[in-house]
Amino acid sequence: MGGSRYFIHIICIFCFICGSTYSHARSFASAKNDTTAIRQLMHRADDYLQKPGTAQKDIDSAISISRRMEALSLQLRSDFGLGLSKIMMSRALAHGGQREKGRSYAQEAVDIFDRLGALREKADAIIELGGSYSNDNKDIPAKVALYKQGIGIYHRLGDKMKEATLLEVLGDIYLVKQDYTNSLSNLHEALALYKSLGYKKLQGVYALLGNVYSEMSNYIDALRYNLLAVKTGEELGDSSLLMASIYNRLAMAYYTIEYFKPAMEYYQKGMHISRVNNDAYGVQNFQFNIAELLAKTNHNQQALDSFNAAYNNPPVTDVYDQGFFMMRYIPLYLSMKDYANAEKCYNKLLKIYDQVDERMKQELRLTISSYLVKMNNYTAAKPYLDAFMKMHPTYPSAVRRYANMVMLRYKTDSALGNLSSAIKNMVLYKQLSDSASNLAQSKQLGQMQLQFETEQKDKDIKLLVQKNQLQQASLQKERVFRYVIIASVIILIIFLALIYNRYRNKKLTNIQLEKQQNEINAQNDTLKGLLDEKEWLLREIHHRVKNNLQIIISLLNTQSQYLNNKDALTAIRNSQQRMYSMSLIHQRLYQTDNLGKIDMHWYIPEMIGYMKDSFETENRISFKVACDPIELDVVQAVPVGLILNEAVSNAIKYAFPDGRKGKIGISLTEIEEGCCELIICDNGVGIPADKDILATESLGMSLMYGLSAQLDGAFTLTGNHPGVCISMSFRYQNFASTERIPTFA
Known part of the structure; x- marks a missing residue:
């Protein structure tokens, strides 16, 4: 695992x-x-x-x-x-x-x-x-x-x-074959090629080198390369599963020299990466290793929890993996004095023992023997101990593991009365124990040596950095002093040159500006004269148009005195009213400063007042005018005035027969931004039910339809019963304000 x-x-x-x-x-x-x-x-x-x-x-x-x-x-x-x-x-x-x-x-x-x-x-x-x-x-x-x-x-x-990548792979294969010489040769060659290319992702090859040196019992170089792998991976922000394996190897290196705190730290880092990458078996492996560490430090309950989590998620089905778990469960339960569960695991281990190969059996024999000796069943333990010793040359074990097996043989021989063999085993155990202690001390000394070398290297680097900083500071002071003098002289020369250049430029600029200003003033005077002339001409045009319309109105009025035909008189009167609606617009234009816009808030009441006087409505018909302060272009104001004239004159003439009293409402309102609506309504007799007013071909209706189309407006005529309502909505260019001011005439 x-x-x-x-x-x-x-x-x-x-x-x-x-x-x-x-x-x-x-x-x-x-x-x-x-x-x-x-x-x-x-x-x-x-x-x-x-x-x-x-x-x-x-x-x-x-x-x-x-x-x-x-x-x-x-x-x-x-x-x-x-x-x-x-x-x-x-x-x-x-x-x-x-x-x-x-x-x-x-x-x-x-x-x-x-x-x-x-x-x-x-x-x-x-x-x-x-x-x-x-x-x-x-x-x-x-x-x-x-x-x-x-x-x-x-x-x-x-x-x-x-080439470098494949050399790295080949080095890993030689590591599997335990051909450490060829493995190191290929890995170092791969590392040299990577460095010659400026390749930065070296954590994988560093980790492999650390593993090879660890297998060769070169713990200083093993730890050095494992630390290099972690440092490189963390600097590059590597969070792949390769980094999880690197953390696992470094943690195992610390575990072997009993540096449990850093071992736990790196186990947890590796497990976090495995979880992020959804590697369930990687998480299981880290939980297993963490449980071993916790058991080693006598945190038995936490170790048991970690073993259980690893065993159940994902469920362990492989017989070899089950064997590894049972090998850890049995000593843990024994140390917790939970002999019932230890016996269950022992029975499972016996079943596994019959299903695995000889190498795995050699791994299991130590755990089985340890359990039987602990249970004082020396007779049952002896065959497993003998089998272990017999297969040891074929499948050699680590020194400490072999020493533990020799101690079990000593206890078994002592209990069974084989004292000479027990004494031999005790002597061998002492030798192996001393060897294991020396090996552990060697590992710890290697770690201390690596730390000392690292600290000494850091001190040397700091000293060199300090010396370099002092030298640089001294040189910097000299350079700064020299540069200050040179810069001061250069700045003074540049400053004087700039002052002189600025004086010349300012003088030339003032001459050019004065010339340009005189040209601009002359152009402004010319443009002002042209603008005044244009405004005068526009006023004169509007005045003359208004006068011409008034002359036409007077001519029509004179002509009407010689006519006896009622229809002709009506036509002349209608024409006079239409001309007046246009005349009123031109009158307003030349009387105000704005030569392009008509204030409809003034125009509509003025027009309604004229029509009241023309038709002599007296007090029989009342008018209500509601007009937003909207200004229309002349092009739009003239059609609106004509439509208003037609609609109001029709209402006065036809809505209130036989002297009936009534009301006519006129409104021009803004219904949305840039769009307004003209509405003329009366409460008169309305349109007869059997008459389709839209189908008639009268001049008034034709004018209103045509003028609405000219404004790109929507024209509607509805019978309110009583009364008629004419509405027209169209888009306009500008308006004076958003406040509505009702006006009564």
Whole structure:
């Protein structure tokens, strides 16, 4: 449970493969152009496989895409694309645990790219082929040979990054083989290549070096490289599962030299990363290691809780993993004097013992013997102790573990009366105990030496920094003094030059400004004269238009005196009123300062007053005018005045027959921003039910419709019964204010 070498190896190979296929040689430009779609499919398949916690459905999707790549390659007759499809299929099958099945696809890819002379792609296929072999003793030679072949190709291509990555993987494999010399050689070569490229993510190779040195009992270098791995990863903000493994290794290094506080700190950091990455088995591994540490420091109940959490989530089903758990449960229950649970775990361990290989049995024998000796069952313990001693040369144990087994043999021989063997075992135990103590002291001295070297190095660095700072300060003072004098002289010269230049520029600027000001004044006088002339002309035009309209009105009035036809007289009167509505606008324009706008708040009451006098309504008809202070352009004011004239004159003439009394309401209001509505309503007799006023072709209705269209307005006529209501809404340009001021006439 505590080992993580294989995990680091898998991480390295995964990172390597993910980046290998997309950096193809430029010499295959034509093949690349033909396989663009195939490469896109390959990218999609890799996305599925690189998901955190890849599920079976993701693997199935990658396999399906691989088949599509193969079909498309055959359609395009592209051997290059076919090779890529074989690599992708091998990779997908490997993720699904079918490495041997994927091996044949990887081999096909190697053969295809070898035939095409595509060295880089051939190397990628070789790496995929190597990944299809396990780390068992029978598979490792083939895997190593393939990886060495890949390293040679990358070296010839000058691809240092891939060469370094593969050297790192090969170093990890040699570590699994316990070939520490070759492991260190490959890892140091990979580290040198990484550094030559300026590559920063060195935490993985540092962690592997620390593990190798730890296996070689070189605890100083082991701790040094593990600390370097943690420091590098934390500086880069690495939160991947690789960092969790690095924390685990450093914690285990501290645990072996009984530095329990930093060991617990790094175990907890690693477990946090595993939880963030949803790595349930990683969390389980950290809970197991933390429980061991807690048991070692006599926090038995906390250790039991941690063991239980690890054992149940996820549930442990593998018989070997169950064996490791039972090996920890039994001594913990014994130390807690919970003999009932210890016996249950012992019985489980006996069942496991019959299901595992000889190496695992050797691990279990110490725990079984310890339990039996604790229970004073020396006769049952003896066969396990003898079997352990017999297999020790084949499966050697750590010194302290071997010493514990010898102590158990001493107790067993003493209890069974075999005193000579007991004395031999006691002497051997003393020797082994001294050796174990020396080893522990060596580890602790190594830690102290590393701390001393680090502290001494920090002190030397601080001293050098202080000396350098003093030298720099002295040099800085001299430079500052020299620069101050030079700068002062330069500033004085520049200042004098600026003053003179500013004086000249100011003088020239004043002359230019004076000239420009005279030109501007002359232009302003000209423009003012033109503006005054324009305003005078506009006033004169409006005055003359008003006078001309008044002349026309007078002519029509004179003409009406010689007419006896009632319809003709009515037509002349209507024309006079229409002309007056326009005349009133022009009169207002030349009497005010604003030559382009008509204040409707003044105009409408003035117009209504004129119509009252013209029709001699006396007190029979009352008018109510409500007008917002709206100003309209002349173009809009004239149509509005004509519509108002038509609507009010129609109401006066037809709404109140036979001398009836009534009311006429006129309003011009702003209904929304930039839009106003004119409404003329009366409470007269209204429109007869059998008459469609909209269908009539009278001049008044035609005028109102036409003028409404001219204003782009909406014209409506409704019968209120009693009365008629005419409304027109249209957009206007401006208004004076938002306050409504009702006016009565």
